[in-house]
Amino acid sequence: MIAFRTTMCALSILAVAACSSENQRDAEQTAENAGNVIENAAMATGNALGNVGQSLTPTPSGQDFADSAARSDAFEIAAAKLAATNAQSPQVKAFATMMIDAHTASSAKVKTAAGAAQPTIVPNATLTKDQDEDLAELRALKGAKFDEEYIDGQVDAHEEALDLMRKYAADGTVPSLRTAAGEIAPIVEKHLAEARALDKD
DSSP, rough: HHHHHHHHHHHHHHHHHHHHHHHHHHHHHHHHHHHHHHHHHHHHHHHHHHHHHHHSOOOOOHHHHHHHHHHHHHHHHHHHHHHHHBBHOOOHHHHHHHHHHHHHHHHHHHHHHHTTSSSSOOOOOOOOOHHHHHHHHTOOOOOOHHHHHHHHHHHHHHHHHHHHHHHHHHSSSSHHHHHHHHHHHHHHHHHHHHHHHHHHH
């Protein structure tokens, strides 16, 4: 009888342990599911806020767009020319050569589109104070340090340029400039992807 009670007690303990283990697994699964829900909600919220932020950004006038695009191209060309002498990495130098060709073409496209506007728009390519300061910093660097700072700057500059092109292509009021922005945007997006890839090397 004692043996029977002992066996029953042992079975009860095992059953409790099994239930406890199963409950623990259920709790862990529930916690994991909750974590995934929270993470997905956070990502969705972040994307939504980003979209809201972009939608709240006012679309520049035709003149402002042309000026911003011209400044961007002028800065890219100037920075890329510095890379010809100050960069160390062959990949960075090759990227800079591509930037000179691409932004020379972009600048010409924007000028042509601005000239077709009614009334005609003349882009102002005068660099901003921040752009001048960035170029001054790059001039003082050489080798690997130049490569690092140049590519970091390229990622930032192309993110800003892509936002500008997409915004104007969607909401711009000057048809010729809106068309140019739509044609330039995918090229800028490609360059941004390449700059990000170099930034990870």
